[in-house]
Amino acid sequence: MPQKADDRRSFLHIRALMATTSEGLIAVGPDGDVRVFNETAEELLGVPRSRVHGKLYTSLKQPKVEAAVERLLRPKARKEPIAVRLTLGDRVIAATVAPYDCSGRRAAVVTLRDDTALEAYRKRAEAILASTGDGLIVFDPEEAITYINPAATMLAGLKPSKLLGKRTPLWEMLSMMPEDSFSPAIDGSQVREVRIEEPEHRIMDVRTDPVLDDKGGYLGYVATLHDVTAEREVGQMKNEFVSTVSHELRTPLTSIKGYIDLILDGEAGEINEIQREFLSIVKQNSDRLVELINDMLDISRIESGRIHLKIQPLDMCDLIAGAVDTFQAVSDQSGHKLLPKAPHDLPKAAGDRDRVGQVLMNFISNAIKYSPEGGSVTVKAKQEGDMVVVAITDQGIGIAKEDQAKLFTKFYRVDSSLTREIGGTGLGLSICKSIIELLGGKVGVKSSAGKGSTFWFSLPVASKDLVRTPDVEGPAAAGGTVLVVDRDPEIANLVETYLVKQGYDVVKAHNATEALEKAIEVRPRVITLDVMLDDGDGFDLLQKLKDTPETSEIPVLVLSIVCDEGRSCRLGAADYLEKPIDKARLTTIIDDLVGSVASPVVLVVDDDRNIVDLLCRNLKAKGYSVAAAYNGAEAMAALRKKHPDLILLDLQMPVMDGYQVIEKVKTDPATKDIPIVVMTAHQIDRSRIDILGLAQQKVDKPFSAEELARRVESLLENMLEES
Template sequence: MPTNDDRRCFSHIRALMAGTREGMIAVAPDHTVRVLNEPAAEMLGLERTECVGAPSSVLGVPEFVPALKSAAAEWELVSSTFERAGHSYSFTVAPYTEDGGGTGTVITVRDDTELLAVRRRSEAILLSTSDGMLVFDAEDRLTFVNPAAEKILGRGAETLVGLKTDTWEVFGIAPDPAGPVREAGTQVREVRMEEPEHRIVDVRVDPVYDDRESYVGSVATIRDVTSEREAMQMKNEFVSTVSHELRTPLTSIKGYIDLILDGEAGEINEIQQEFLSIVKENSDRLVELINDMLDISRIESGRIVLKVQPLDVGERVAGAVNTFKAVTDQQGRTIHVDVPDDLPKAAGDPDRIGQVLINFVSNAIKYSPEGGDVHIKASVDDGCVKVAISDEGIGISPENQARLFTKFYRVDSSLTREIGGTGLGLSICKSIIELLGGQVGVDSEEGEGSTFWFTLPFASDRHVRTPSLEGPLGSPGGRVLVVDDCEDVANLIATYLSHRGYEVVKAYNAKEAWEYAVEFEPRVITLDVMVEEGAGFRLLEELKADPRTKDIPVVVLSIICDEAKSARSGATDYLEKPIDKARLMDMIDTLVGSISSPLVLVTDDDRNIVDLLTRTLKQRGYAVMGAYNGKEAMAAVARRRPDAILLDLRMPVMDGYEVLQALKNDPETADIPVVIMSAFQPDRERENVLELASDLVGKPFDVEDFISHIESVIVREESVEGPPPESGTS
C-alpha cells in the first residue's frame, strides 16, 4: 500500500503536471492510461476521468501507437507530429521502467500551431525577398536556401541543403580569410562571381545566438549589386574621361600664364598683370574642382593609393600653417599651434593628411568673415592621435552638421554663396581619414565658431617610413628627355627645364622616345604614359628591361592617376598634370644630382644630427637619405643602394647592430662601407658585430672633420668607382 510519503510525492508531481503548458500522458506497461494531465485532455478534447485506466487507444491519436511500441522496444526517445481540430502538435515518447517490471512510457505533447504559423510567415518573407538568404545551423550545415539565393548561386536547394562547409567554395565564392563566423563575428565583403554567370555580390554573414548567448548558427545575405557597380563604374569612367580631357588644355593654360606672370615673355604692365592674375586664379579653381572630382571617383572605385607610414603630425601641421602664412599675415590673423613634443607617431599618408589639414584650415579662415584666430591642437585621445582645428567664425547649426560631410552638400547662407566651392572637400577628407582607420567630426554652435577634428590610429612596427632622396646643393645641369604627344605641353616642360639650365630633347611618340633614350643617354626622362593612348606604360617597361636604359630615372607626368601601376612598371617618381613647376624642378634636380654624386645614408634617431649631417653633406656635393631607425634604413637601402652608410647603434624599432648584421649577411649590400657613430661604449656581447663596420667614430664629433673622414672611407673602399666630387674632397 502507498504510504503517506508516497501520496504526498504523487500530489506534488500531479500539481506540477497540471501546471505545465505541455500535455503529459503516462501509459502503463499494460498499455492503459495511468495519468492524463489537464493540458493534454484539453488538446485532445477528452475527459480525464474517462481516460485514466482505459486502454491507450481511447486517446484517439493513431500516431501514438507505433511511437509507443518503438520507444518501449528500442528503449529510446521517439518524436513525431499529428494534427487535430485544425491544430498542429508535436510529441515525444520516453520509456521508463516500473518497480514491478515492465516498460511504461510517457508522452509529452506540445501545440506548435502558433510557432508553425510564425515559421510559415517567416519563410514566406524569406522566399519572396530579392536578396539571397542562406541559413546555417550550429554545425555550419546549410538548412534553408531561398529562391533568390538559388538564382544567384546557380544551384537548386536540393543540391545545397544539408551540405556542411566552413568555406564559401561550395557556392562558387572564395572563403573569407577572417575565418568561421562563430569566431570572427559578422563578415561583410564584396565578391566577384564568374559562375554560373558574371555577378558582383555583397555578402553579409551574421552569427545567431540564443537567449543564453550560445551559438546556434548563422544567416548569410547575398545581394546582387552587379548593375549598381557597373553603373558606378560607368559614372566614374565618365568623370575620369571628362576630367582628363580638361587637364591637358589646363596644363598649357596654367603653365603659360605662370610663365607670362614670371616675366618669361617680356615685361607686362599693371593692367595685364591684374587680368592675367584673375585668369590664373580661376584656372587654379578649375584645377582644384577637377582634382576633387577625380579624388571622389578614385575613392568610390577603390583606386586611391595610400602610402601609410609613421607620421609626425607636428610636421604636417607646420606644413599646413606655412601654406597660409602669407594669407594670415595679410589679414593680421594668427594660427596658434599646440602639438606636444612627445605626441606618438600616427599611421597615415603624409600627402593625404596634409590635404585634410589644408582643407580644414582653409575653411577655418574663409568662414570667419570678421577675422579671428585659428587654433590647431593635437593630442592623444582614446588610443588615437586627435587633431582639432578651431575657428572663431559663424558656426554651424545641428541640422547642417548632420549633412556636412556628404558629397556636394554646402550650408546655404549668403557667406557660403559668396565664397563658392563644390561641397566635395569635406566628403573627401572624411573618406581619406576613414580609409586610414580614423574618424572625423565637427563640434559647433551657431555664432560661436566651429571645431573640425579627425583621429588617426597610432603607428605600429609594421608601418615604416621610406626615407626620401635629396640631391646635392649646387647648379643643376645635364640632358633631360621629355616625352609627351602634346606639343604645347612638351614645349612648356622644355621651357621650365631650359631656364633651369638643363639641355632638353623632346619626343612625341614611343618609338622616337626609345631611340632618343638609347642615342642621347639622358640623365632623366619625363614621360606621359598616355602617349599614343597608353603606349607609355609599355615604353616604361621596355626602358627598365634594357641594360642600356634601365638605370635612367623616369618621372611619370600624366593626366591619369595610376601611381601604383607607374611604380610597378619602374617609374622613379610621379606627378599629375597640370604640372606643379616647383615640384617638377625639385624632382629633376634631386634625381640628376643623386646620379652624378655619391649617395650617403644617414641613420640616427636624433633628428638634429640627421638634419645637420644631411645639410652639410649636400653642401659638400653628396646626395643624402635620412633615416631615424633601423627599419627605415633598410627600406632606404631597398629603394636605392647607397655608396656609404652612417649608422648610430642605439635606435628604436631596429638598432644599429641588427642593421649592420643584416647588411653584411646580404651579398647585395655586404660591400657597402658602414661608419658607426655612437656616444656609448659598444655592448660587449655584440662587439664582434662591429668588426663588420668600416670604421667607428665617437660622439660628439666635429662635423667637417667627420665628413672628411667619410670621404676617405668612400675613396678607400670604393676607389674602383672613382673619387667623390671635387666639392667634397678635403
C-alpha cells in the same frame, strides 16, 4: 490481486489529472491496453472514448502513434520521447510518446497538441523567407545549419539536402579564407564583402547577426547574403565615367592654365592692367575648375579604393609653416592674420605628405574664406597620447549644432547667404575626412553660431620603424638636361618653358620610340613621362627605360592625366604628378631628383640604432644621400632596392653578419664594385680574413662620426678621380 489494485488506484489518479489538462492525453498500460483517453484526445483525434478505452492501442488507428508506442513498450527500448506529427484533415496535431514506469513495468503516455495555427504561422513565415531576394542561412550554437532559404541556394549554389543538420562554418561554405570567418557570438553583427565564382560570378555583402533568447542566451546566428554585383558594376561604371570625363577635361586645362601663368609672368611680353585683370579672372576660374575636377576624381578614387597613399614620417611644424607661407599673400590682401603655433619638440606624424598637406590647406582656406576681414586664423599642433592633433581656429560665422554632424558628408553645405556667395561643391570636407581616416586618424569640428569654428584632424605618431630611415635631401640642383616625353607638343613646350626658366636644358620627344632613343643618346638627369603615348603604352616605355642598362638609373617623373601612381612606382618611377601641371610642384620635384642623382648614396649597416642615427645625421649634413639597415639581411634587401656608392658595415650583427654581407656583395656582379668600409669593435676572425680583405678600409670603434664622414668623403673622391 494487490498488484492490480495498486495499478488501478494509480491510473485513477492519473486519469483525474489528465481530465483537467488542455492537451490530449492517452495512457497505455504495460499490456498495451488504453487506460486513459481524455476528452481533449477525443476531440483532437475525432474518436469516441468508448471505441478505444480498455482496448489495445492499435484501436487508435494512427499508425505513427502506434509505431512509437510499440517501440517504447519493448523491454530494452530507449527512454527518450518520440515526436510525431499527424495531419487530420485541416488539422495538424503534434504528438509526443514518452515512456513511464508503472509498478516496475514499462508503460507509455501520449500527449496531443493542436499545432494547426502554429503550422499555418510557420508556413507563412517560410513563404516570406522564401520570397525574399536575400539569402538566409540559420545556424545553431554549434554552427550546424538549421535552415537555408531558396535565395541562398540560388546565390551561393548551396544544396540544402547536403547541408541541413550538418556543422559547416560559413567561411568554408562561401569559399572564404579562414581568417575572414565571422564570430557573431562574440562580436555581434558583422558585414563582409565576399566574391564567389560558382554557380556564377557574384559579389555579396554577407551579414551575420546573433540570435538571442529573451534572457540574452545565445541560440545561434543568421547569415544574410545580399547580392551587390549590379550595384558594384554601376558604381564602377560611374567611377569610370567620372574618371574619363575628368581626364578629358584635364588635357585642355593643362594648356589653358599653364599658358595663362606664362602670360601673367611676362613670358609673352608686358601686359597692361586691364589685360592682367581679365587674365586673372580666367586664371581664377580655371583654378576653380581644376579644383572641382580634382574633387570629383578624389571621391571616385576613395569610393573605388584606388587612392594611393605613401606613408612616411611627417614634420607637422614644417607642413604648417609651408601652408601658412602659401596663404600669406592671400591673408595679407584680405587683412587676415595667420598664426601658426606648434612646439618644436612635436613628434613626427605618420601620413602621406601630399594628402595631409591637402587637408591642411583645405581647412586653412575655409577658415580664411569664412572669417571677417581683419580676423585671425590660428593653426595649432600638439601631441595627445599616441596622436598628433592639428586644429585650425577661425573667428568666422560659426556653425549651428544641427549642421555640424552633416559637414563631412558629400555635397553638404551649410545654407547661408555667405556660403552661397563663396560657392563650392560640398566635397572638400568629405574628401578630407576619408583621407584622414584612411591614414588612421579622425576629423572633427567644434563651433557655435556667431562665435567661430575649430576644425581639427589627428594622425598617429610615427613609429620608430617608420622614422628610422632619415629623410634625404640632396644638394641644390645645378641644372642639367631633362628629357620631356609628351604626345601633346603644346604641353611639352609648356614644360620646357618652366624648366628652361629654372636653368635646365630640355630635350623633347613625342612618342615611345623617339623617347627611348634620345634617353640612350642624351643620358638626361631626369625624364618626365606622359603615359598616354600614340605609339604605345607609357608604362611599357617606363619598363624599357628601367630594363635598359644605359637608362636604368635615370629618375623618371610620370606626368599624366591617368591616375595610376601605384603602378608607376612599382615599375620604378621616382615620382608622380597629375595634370594639369603645377609649376612650383614640377620644378621642386625636378630639383629634388637632380639633387638626389648628384648626391652619392651611402648605406649604413649596424645593429646599434644610435650609431646608425649619428652617422646618418652627419652624412646628411655633408650633403650625402643615406639609407639605413640594422642587420645583414636588411642590408641585402636595401641593395636590391637602391645601388649605393659606398657601404659602411658593422661586422658583428644578428640574422646575417658583416662577413656574410661582404661575401655576398663581392660575389654578385651587380654589386661587386661597391666599396665597403668595415666598422668593428671586436677582434677580427682570422679564419675569415680573406673575406675581410675584400673590404676597402677598416675603422675601429669607438670612432668620431666627423672623422668617419671625412674618411667616406676621401674614399668617394678617390673613386671619382679613378673613374
